[in-house]
Amino acid sequence: MNAVTLIGIDLGKHCFHLHAQDEKGRMVFRKKVSRSQMLTMLGNFPACRVVMEACAGAHWIARRLGGMGHETRLISPQxxxxxxxxxxxxxxxxxxICEAASRPSMRFVRPRTETQQTISALHRVREALVRERTSTTNQIHAFLLEFGIGLPKGAAIIKRLPAVLAEHETQLPPRLIALIERLRAHFKYLDEQIKQVEQELTQQLREDDRGQRLLEIPGIGPITASVLATELGDARQFANARQFAASVGLVPRQYSTGGKPTLLGISKRGDKNLRRLLVQCARALMQRIQKRTDALGQWTRAMLTRRHSNVVACALANKLARIAWAILANGTHYQCRQPVAAG
Incomplete structure (x- = not known):
């Protein structure tokens, strides 16, 4: 049997399909195994390159196989x-998977550590709680509107809800009042859970030097800094700052042909949650941009005179992403540059 140099694994919940190749790309064997059988087999196998799609469970398996001496790589399914x-x-x-891994220009995903996966799970739980809290608020508004009671927008009305129910007590059925009170209690529970998750994320950020340096960037808050520190990981997996911004989907989408370049809106590739947070940070920075006298403030104000605020927000989010990459890749702190005076 020829020496195996590359193994592609199609991951599943219980069954795993392995395709092994030699250095010339010829198939050596194919096997269908369970999770325990795969770990036992590869644990006794000579060190080689093992490639999988970056999907559920891939990062854990990559860490396990890396500990066995194998070179593990993850590829985006697309x-x-x-x-x-x-x-x-x-x-x-x-x-x-083997064919894709053999391409010299293929881009790979860096396996995440246990800490990165745990923090990512905290962020997903927080997003789910925020969505449920918003849904609860919308239900309260909708149920009261069915009985002719319109409430102002925003979650602050929850604090005044008891007074509103007392004012319209004679107009509302007792069972509906009880239901609204139940939804209000559920809202308070969700709000408390969100605060606890945010406290855990803030505590983790205090213990992370990389996160503290990201907080120095204008407009970047604790949630965005935590997501950036987790998603970027080792920033040097991206060749440069533009490559990272492109992976988040903050660069123009191209449709060029016949030598004529055509640039469209942003590509919206990659992690939509991180892209949304960066755009929100940019909008928050733009609200106070008149008070900034540094080069970043001058650049943003000049852009606002020429382009729509939505375009400027995406361009500023792109710039924030590049600054974050430079800080983590070079191990430096944010430097507030002052504009150069005209000579």
Whole structure:
């Protein structure tokens, strides 16, 4: 049997399909194994390169196989799909992973650490709680509107809700009042859970030097700094700042042909949550931009005189993403540059 140099694994919940190749790209073997069988088999296998799609469970398996001496690589599923030959099946997917990993220009995903995965889970839980809290507020508004009671926008009305219910007590059925009170209690519970998760994230940020340096960037708050520190990881996995901004989807989408360049809106690729947070940070910075006298403030004010505020917000978010990459990649602090006076 030829020496195996590359193994592609199509991941599943219980079954894993392996496709092994030698250095010339010829198939050596194909196997369908369980999780425990795969770990036992690869634990006794000579060190080689193991490639998987970056999906659920991939980061944990990559850490385990890396500890066994294998070189583990993760590929985004969208880059594997074009290499599937013929009909789609699990072994064909494993072979396509090997084919994609053999391309010299292929881009890989850096496996996350346990800490990064835990923080990412905290952020996902917080997002789910915020969505549920917003849904609860909308339900309260909708139920009262059905009985002719219109409330002002915003979550602050929850504090005045008992007074509103007391004022219209004679107009509302007792069961509806009880239901509204139940929703109000649920809102308070969700609000408390969100605060606890944010406290955990803030505590983690205090213990992380990288997160503290990200907080020095204008407009960047604790939540965005925590997400950036987690998503960027080792910033040197991106060749430069523009590559990171492109991975978040904050660069123009191209549709160029015949030598004629055509630039459209932002590509919206990558992590939409991180992109949304960066744009929100940019909008918060723009609200106080008149008070900034540094080069960043001067650049933003000049952009606002020429372009729409939405375009400026995306451009400023792009700049914030590049600054964050430079700080983490070079291990430096944010430097507030003053504008150069005209000679």
């Amino acid at each position: 880059f594997v799909k074009p290499f599937v030959q013929g009909n789609k099946n699990d072994f064909a997917d494993a072979q396509a």
